[in-house]
Amino acid sequence: MEKKNWPLWEVFVRSKNGLEHRHFGSLHAADATMALENARDVYTRRNEGVSIWVVESKHITASNPENHGELFEPAQDKVYRHPTFYDLPDEVKHM
Amino acid sequence: MEHQSLYQYLLTLGDNALILGQRLGELCGHGPSLETDIACTNIALDLLGQTRSCFQYASKQLDGKSEDDVAFLRKENEYTNVLLVEQPNNDFAFVITRQYFFDVYHLMLMEWLSANSADETVKAIANKAVKEARYHRRFSSDWMLRLGDGTQESHQRVLAAVEALWPYTQEFFVPSEAEAWAASAGIGPDLASFKAAYYNDVEALLEQATVPIPENPYFQKGGKQGRHTEHMGYLLADLQYMQRTYPNMTW
Numbered sequence: 001m002e003k004k005n006w007p008l009w010e011v012f013v014r015s016k017n018g019l020e021h022r023h024f025g026s027l028h029a030a031d032a033t034m035a036l037e038n039a040r041d042v043y044t045r046r047n048e049g050v051s052i053w054v055v056e057s058k059h060i061t062a063s064n065p066e067n068h069g070e071l072f073e074p075a076q077d078k079v080y081r082h083p084t085f086y087d088l089p090d091e092v093k094h095m
Numbered sequence: 096m097e098h099q100s101l102y103q104y105l106l107t108l109g110d111n112a113l114i115l116g117q118r119l120g121e122l123c124g125h126g127p128s129l130e131t132d133i134a135c136t137n138i139a140l141d142l143l144g145q146t147r148s149c150f151q152y153a154s155k156q157l158d159g160k161s162e163d164d165v166a167f168l169r170k171e172n173e174y175t176n177v178l179l180v181e182q183p184n185n186d187f188a189f190v191i192t193r194q195y196f197f198d199v200y201h202l203m204l205m206e207w208l209s210a211n212s213a214d215e216t217v218k219a220i221a222n223k224a225v226k227e228a229r230y231h232r233r234f235s236s237d238w239m240l241r242l243g244d245g246t247q248e249s250h251q252r253v254l255a256a257v258e259a260l261w262p263y264t265q266e267f268f269v270p271s272e273a274e275a276w277a278a279s280a281g282i283g284p285d286l287a288s289f290k291a292a293y294y295n296d297v298e299a300l301l302e303q304a305t306v307p308i309p310e311n312p313y314f315q316k317g318g319k320q321g322r323h324t325e326h327m328g329y330l331l332a333d334l335q336y337m338q339r340t341y342p343n344m345t346w
Contacts, residue, residue: 027130037234038130041137
């Protein structure tokens with residue numbers, strides 16, 4: 001019998017309120033409802049999260065590794081582009 | 096006397112979870128897909144956790160027994176689980192149908208116990224279990240609909256599973272001696288009063304899943320009295336092997 005694979009989904013989990021959703025991994029599911037349930041079982045059974053997003057992997061547009069140079073390697077000599085001259089108060093977390 | 100009755104009632108609660116948990120645990124590494132494998136073994140772990148709570152409390156009712164003794168060292172006819180939960184994992188449709196038939200009952204029972212049980216420990220155990228039971232029921236109902244109203248193949252398989260497992264559903268509502276004692280003491284529910292609501296729920300879902308309701312008028316029972324089907328011995332052999340071979344072993 002032909003084995004059909006379910007589509008691939010990417011899973012994003014918010015680990016606690018106030019934090020952003022982070023990419024946790026991917027899984028297979030027949031539709032969005034099943035993807036959410038599978039994500040709950042695969043990624044959040046040990047109190048890892050308070051909220052889950054799933055998106056079918058085919059809807060993600062990815063950058064091309066061949067363009068790495070022009071996209072991700074800016075000149076390093078423009079120090080004014082890097083906001084490293086500010087003192088951050090301790091209360092500001094997750095920056 | 097009262098300790099003995101409470102012990103027997105806790106066995107009834109724990110054995111259903113223990114034996115179904117063992118069956119689901121057999122799927123570890125053998126589930127139809129990675130995701131369903133993890134889902135089924137997660138449910139197995141939830142059930143095992145509930146079993147431990149019941150047996151820890153049960154072992155306190157009898158002097159000199161540990162939770163491991165209760166779980167591993169009884170004879171087949173001393174296990175009081177219903178026949179449904181010992182039925183084998185013939186295919187995924189059987190796994191899901193067995194789970195669904197159990198979950199509808201299990202959630203009703205846990206909701207009742209967590210709200211009404213006169214025994215504070217039983218109430219606390221149920222209170223913890225009720226969230227898990229709610230998730231289990233959601234998982235198995237979703238899959239019943241997917242399989243029943245899915246492809247021709249999945250429909251045929253779930254149809255066969257429903258036909259085969261239907262005769263085991265009525266046993267829930269025929270109280271054993273221990274369950275009748277618990278009902279009279281206010282610790283457990285009057286099980287017969289669950290029956291109408293149970294079949295309402297199950298028949299509504301089967302209809303939605305396009306699976307006809309079986310007309311089999313013959314129902315099986317006996318598990319609660321320790322009279323099990325031929326599958327039980329093999330299951331217990333797996334379950335008890337380590338404790339019987341290496342008595343008092345721990346991990």
